[in-house]
Amino acid sequence: MSVDVQPGTRVDAFRERIAEMKLPAPAPGRDRVLARLGMLLALLGIVLGVVGYFLSYNTDNPLNQSDAQIVAMLGIACAVTGSGVFLRYSFAQFLRVWLLRLIIEQREQQEK
Template sequence: MTTDTRRAEFHEAVAAHRLKTGSARSDRPLRVAGVLLMLIGVAGAFVAYNASLSQDDLRDIASSQVLATAFAAVSIAGAGLYIAAALAQVLRIWLLRQLIEGQARTDQLAEALRPVERTEAADARS
């Protein structure tokens, strides 16, 4: 079975169950915010660190380095937001696939048990 065939069957199963798959749109703002925070954090940390290199007073240098560390923390928070949103999308698709496959297995077992039930009912009447 090719990947395209499996993908088409998956889309058909999702359409047959009338499941909502549009909730991934709610993850998009988190991913964009995460990317923006990462960019702002890296750029701010770089600027603050470079500014600390041109200062002579140790208190000013320490202040700039604290600011650079804060921007690094903002960058890490942005990475966390991005990873959480991306992971939520992957887990949503995985759960949807598990639900569809579980329903298919249940249907298959129910179909396999139907002849047994009919045979047992016929034996009970005899």
């Protein structure tokens, strides 16, 4: 299982070793869609927060102010949730490749 690695073929050797592990292919499309969904949810949350802020200060009726504050709080919740979803799925591919590389390096050290 030892592969001679030349400077120009390091990526090819890495891909060959991953293919030897016979791991199921991840669904990168799903991660990309969920990362975009998280980004849209975070942007929607920011917009709702700003709209709720302006609605609460453009009225003197306390009932309308309470409704606007609820809209702003929902915006904050959407922004926090969307940011978390975006971060989770945007880093998923990077961490997957990093973990595979770590496993391959550990196997190489055990072989020596």
